[in-house]
Amino acid sequence: MAKSPALSFLAFTTSLQPVRRVWIQAVTLVAANFDVPVPISSAVIMVTRAGEDGIRQGALAEEVGVNHGAMVRIVDQAEAAGYLERRGYGQDRRIRIIHATDKGRALGARLEEEFVRLRKSLLADIPLEEIETATRVLRLFERRITDFLQSGEADR
Structure with a gap:
C-alpha cells in the first residue's frame, strides 16, 4: 500500500529537528x-x-x-x-x-x-547521488520556507 503524500511530508518535516539535534551532539563531541x-x-x-x-x-x-x-x-x-x-x-x-x-x-x-x-x-x-538529492531537497525546502515567511502568508 502506497503512503499518502501527507504522511511522507510529515515524516520529512518531523525528521529535521532530531537529525539537527544529534548532528550537533556529534559535532560537540568532536569539538570538545x-x-x-x-x-x-x-x-x-x-x-x-x-x-x-x-x-x-x-x-x-x-x-x-x-x-x-x-x-x-x-x-x-x-x-x-x-x-x-x-x-x-x-x-x-x-x-x-x-x-x-x-x-x-x-x-x-x-x-x-x-x-x-x-x-x-x-x-x-551512502551513494553520493542520494546525498546530493537530499541536499537539493533540503535547500529547496529552505528557500520555500523563506519565501513563505517573507510573502506575508505566514501572517494569515
Whole structure:
C-alpha cells in the first residue's frame, strides 16, 4: 500500500529537528577534543570558511544559529582567546567584519579536518547521488520556507 503524500511530508518535516539535534551532539563531541567551547568553535569555523574577506557579525550570528546579542558575547570571548578579531567596514563604523587570526585559522583547519573525518564515517556508505538529492531537497525546502515567511502568508 502506497503512503499518502501527507504522511511522507510529515515524516520529512518531523525528521529535521532530531537529525539537527544529534548532528550537533556529534559535532560537540568532536569539538570538545580541542578544549574550545562549541559556540566559539562554531564561530571560528564559519569565519574561516568565509575566507580573507571575513563575515559580518550579523551574518555570522545567522550562520551559527544564535541571536545577535549572543554572537556579540561569543565574538568577545573568541577575541579574548585570540581566535577572532573585529574590523571596521570602510566608512560605516556600525558594521563590524569578523576575521580569523592566525591562531583562529589554525584551529579552524584542525576542526575542519575532524569534521571531514566525522562526515566521512557517517556518510561514506551512502551513494553520493542520494546525498546530493537530499541536499537539493533540503535547500529547496529552505528557500520555500523563506519565501513563505517573507510573502506575508505566514501572517494569515
